[in-house]
Every structure is written in C-alpha cells, then in structure tokens.
Amino acid sequence: MNELNDQINQIKNQFFDQLQETRTEAELFQVEKNFLGKKSGPVTQLLKKLSELPPEERPKWGQSVNELKKLLELELAQKRQNLVNTDEPQLWWDYTLDKFAVGRGHWHPISLVLKDMVNFFASMGFEVAQGPEVETEFYNFDALNIPSNHPARDVWDTFYLKTGEVLRTHTSSVQIRTLMQRTPPLRVISPGRCFRYEEVDATHLAVFNQMEGLMIDKNICLSDLKGILHKAIEFIFGNSLKTRFRPAFYPFVEPGLDLDCQCIFCGGSGCSVCKQTGWIELIPCGMVHPNVIRNCGHDPEVYRGFAFGMGFDRIVMLRYGINDMRLLYKGDLNVLSQF
Ligand SMILES: [Zn+2]
Structure with missing residues (x-):
C-alpha cells in the first residue's frame, strides 16, 4: 500500500503543477485529459491494477484511488470557475474563433404577393373573407351551379373524404358562404389553399393557393371586372405586362372569361412554360x-356582380421569374433567401 501512496502523491504533485500553469479553457481540458483520460490517464491505470491485487487489499486501494479521482475533479471544476470569473477575459475567450452566423428571416414570396394583393384590394374597398378547407359538396359545387350530374364537375379532380365532404377545389366556396350570410352590396377577396388531384409539374400542384374575388351590387357590369383586374395586374407587374381577355366556360359565371398575360419567360414567342x-x-x-345569386337567396333581377379566381402561385412565379412552381414549396433556403 505504500507503493500506492507514493504513486498517488506523485500524481497529485504533477497535477497541481500543471493546474497552476493553466491559463485557458483549452489548457484546462488538456490537464483533465492528461489525468482523468479514460484510456491512458494515471487514475485509470491505478484502477486497472485493482484486479491484480490480493482480495484483502482491493477495498483500501479502490477507496484511495476514488478519493484521488474526486479530488482532481473538484480542483478542475474550481479552476474552471476561476477562469470564467477572471478579470482577464482574454484568457478565457478565444477571439480568433469565427463568429456564429445568424441568418435573418425572409418573407416567403407567396406571403409577399399576398400582402400586396390584400393591400391593393383593400384600397378598392374589398375585405378579406375566409372559409374552411374541408367543404361540403353543396358549397364547393351545387351552389356554384355545378349539380352532381353536371359533366363540368369532372373538370375539377376532387379529393373526396370518407365523410362525403371534399377538400375544396377552389376558394369559390367562400363566395357562396359570404353571399348566403350577407346582403349586397359586398366586395370580398378570399385567399386560401385549394386541393386537386393533379399530376404535379412545373405549373400544376395538388395543393395550391388561390384568391377568389367577388363584387355584388345593383349596377355591376363587365367593364367593372375588366377595370379592376387591369389595375390589379398593373399593381403587381407594372405596366409592362401585356394581357388579353378571351371567352371561357365556367358553370358559375355567365359570360365567362379568361385573363391571359403574355409569357414573361419567352416574351410571347413560345416556350415550355x-x-x-x-x-x-x-x-x-x-x-x-x-x-348562383338565386342559390344564395338573392334576386338576380336586382343584384349582379363579377367573380374571379387568381391562381396565386402562378402570379408569384410570373412576378419573380420563377419557372417552376414546385420551388415555392420546397423550403430551399437558396431560393427563399433571395426575397
Ligand atoms: Zn413562354
């Protein structure tokens, strides 16, 4: 056992010598490793010798080595505290380390355009209306002049739920909810997510954003619709974008129109987009x-108005020159940090 005491004293002396010269956290780690290292540290070596000793000597040996280990741990902790509290922070802080880069958050391009659109339509007297994403067939189809046996219903590749409800295929359902609850005149927009069983490609997604607009009053006509949409396009894209109206069929409007814009990717000469x-x-x-007006409980002889449904993601693509809609939903920071 005398041999053990000699060894312990030797370790202590070496340890305190090294500890006294320690000035930085890195040096302190090295001292800790030198003495308490699990592989080759002297304390570990002493513990390993335990198995070679006669059984009667083992408890005393084990106790002495454990006491040494506790002492070293205590001294290391004390020294670490002293280093943190030192008046000379340069001993503690390593100023050569790179600073941590903290990135700033960005508006998502969809949110940016949405914010602009809401501001624009608010300036025209429109308010924002919202509705549920899970809809009944009545709000999504029937009330919009698309009864269940109507062939036009196939145009919307619909997700049906087991409950018999549907994931709304357009925000036009909010148009119905608003018209049923309110008495015209009214002006509302309803931005929101819609769902269709679509094959996903550069310009089609199964989950996408749409913004419905609705204006009902006694003397609304097609020129009001054209005027407001032209202003909206001008507001989003500036004057440079060429647009055209052409006739189209949708069961809930008469007459129905499509507003097209000239392709910004090819300037009108034709491309894959x-x-x-x-x-x-x-x-x-x-x-x-x-x-539709009659289904919502109003007299179409008195009230009329217009409705439009903007494919919101498409507007975002065109505004920022993004040629693949999927990029908007991938969460790729290389893309998003540009906005
Ligand atoms: Zn093109």
Missing part, C-alpha cells in the same frame, strides 16, 4: 351566374 402559345392563363373570371 407557356406550352408554345406565348400566353399564360392567369385569372379565370366572369359575371356571377344568375343561378
């Missing part, structure tokens, strides 16, 4: 069908 047509379909719209 515009499917070689030079035009991109942007806003389906039209005068609200008399049946």
